[in-house]
Amino acid sequence: MIALGTCATAGGIQALRNFANPEEYADVVYAHPEYLHYLKTATPIAEHILVDLELWGCPVNKAQVLEVIVALLNNRRPNLPAYSVCLECKRHNTVCVLVDKRIPCIGPATQAGCGAICPSMGRGCYGCFGPAREVNAESMSTMLLKMERYPGETTRLFRGISGYAPTFYNIAEEILSTNKETK
C-alpha cells in the first residue's frame, strides 16, 4: 500500500478544514449547506490503514514515482532522499534565499524531492513535499518569526499544503500557543 501525494500522506490542502469549522466553510461557499455531504476532516491514509510507503509531493515528482515502481519490480528498497530541500539547493548552486535575501523559506524543514524549484526562482519553499526527517523546529521558527513580511507569515507557511503533517502541525501550534506572533 503506497500513499501517493500530499493529500494521501497528510490530508493535503483539504486538511486545512481540520483547523477550522467546515460547517462555517459550507455556509460561506454554498447557499444551501443542508444539501451537502462531506467529511469534517481530511486525514492521512496511514491514520486509517497500514501504509507501506508514503510518497509526498503536491504534485509528486515523476522521477520519484518511477523510482518506486522500478524498485518494486526489482524487489529492492526505493531510493528516496532522506534530506531536506537545502541539499538540493546546494547541488544546484542556488544561493540560499533565506540567508542571502531574507526571504522566509521552510526548505530546511521540508523533504527534498521537488528539485528545490521555489528557491531557484527566488522565492521561499512552502513545504508541499512535507516535513524532512530531522527538523530543528525551534531555531527554524525563531529565525522565521524575525523576518516575517506580514503578520502571521510563519504559521501560514507551516499551515499550508502539508499543514496537518505532525512536524509542521506542531511548529504552528507552538507558535500560536505561545503567542509568539501577532496573528
Add this chain to the structure above:
Amino acid sequence: MKTIEVPALARVEGEGGLYIGLENGKAVEIRLDIYEPPRFFEGFLRDRFLQEVPDITARICGICPVAYQMSAAYALENALGVKIVPQARAVRRLMYCGEFIESHALHIYMLQAPDLLGKESALELAVDAPEVVKNALRLKKIGNELLKTIGGRSVHPVNVCVGGFYSWPDSKSLKDLLPDFEWGLNAALDTVKLALTLPYPDLEIDYEFVALHHPDEYGVIEGEVWSSNGRKLSIAEYETGYIEEHVKHSNALHSHTVDHNTYLVGPLARLNLNHEQLMPNAKKALAESGIQLPLKNPYKSLFARAIELVHFYEEAIQLIQEYKPSGPAHVELKLKAGEGAGATEAPRGLLYHRYKIDANGMIQFAKITPPTAQNLPRIEADLFALVPQLISMPEAEATLTAEHLVRSYDPCISCATHFLKLKVEEK
C-alpha cells in the same frame, strides 16, 4: 421499466452520476449528480495573505492549475490597482499556451477520440494506431515542457505571483524548445485534418455562447465578457450578467444568465466569438476546413480544440521568439484594502474570481466560478435534447452516446466541486 446504468463514467475529471428518468418515451427528469465532495476552497482562502492565493487556487485543478493561478493573480492585481509589465503579460500568455496545449492534446486524443473511433480508451487506440498515440503524447509533452521551463514544474507551477512572476524564465531554455514547437505546429495542423474525418453524432443546439473577447488577440487574459446574444460586460460586471445557484443534487454550483438562460463556455464559445483573432495558420486551417461558424454541435468541440491547438502552438512560437526579459519580473505591491475581479479562459472555458482584501493584504472574501459550474446546466439541457435519439437506440449505444456527450464538454467535475454514473430509468 427500462434502466441503463453505468457504474463509473471514465475519462472525465472528478466524480458524479447521471440520471435520466423517462416516462412514455419522454424525459421527465435529467440530473447530473455531482457527489464529489465539496472542497471549500473559498473558505480556505479566507484570512490567507494575497500572495499565497495563486499557490492555493492552483490546487483546485491538476490539469489547469495555470488558469486558477492566472484568474487569481489578475483579480488581486485589480484589487490593488497594479498593472504587470508587458513582458510579464507576454510570459503569462506563453504559459497559458502551454496549458492549452497539454490540456487540449489530452482531451482530443486520450479522452474524446476513443469515443469517436469506438475504442475503450487511448490504450486500445494505441494498439491499432501507435503512431497517432505517440504523436499525441509528444504534442502534450511539449506543452508540459513549456510549463516546466516557465514555472519549474508542469503541475502546480511555482513562478506566478501577484504582480507578475517571481523570476524571468531562462531565455536559452525557452528558445531551445523552438524545434519541438515547430514540429508541434505541424502535428496540430494534422490534428485538424484528423478532426475533420471523425464521425460525430448529429446534434445542433442553439447555444448562448459566452467567452472573453479581446480586440487584439485571441481572448484568454483580460478583455470583455461577450455573449453571442449581444451582452457585453467588463470583467468587473460579470456577476451582473451571470448568476450562480446551489441546486440540491449537486455539490457544484450551477450558473445561468440574468435572463435565466443556460449558456455555454469553452472551446466552441471561444471559436465562434473570437475566430477573427486567431493566428494566421489557425485561421487558414479553419477556412480550409469548410466548417461554417457558428459551430453548434457539442461533439464537434473536438474540432474547436484542434483549431485552438494550432493557434496556441503558433502563438507560443511567436512569444518565444519575441521574448526579451529586462528589469524586475514583478512590480512591487502597495497593500491596501480593496476588491477586485479577474477572469481568464481556462481550456474548459471562462474562469472568474473575485476577492476582497483588507489593508494588510489578507483575504476577507473569495468567490470562484469555474467553467464546469457554468456548463453543468447546459450539459443537462443537451441531454434533454438528446433523449429522442437515445430512446430509439439499443441500450449500450444510448449509454455511450450520453456519456460521450458529457465527455465532449471536457467537464472538470473536480474543479466544479467534482464523476459520472449513468442511469436511465423508464417508468
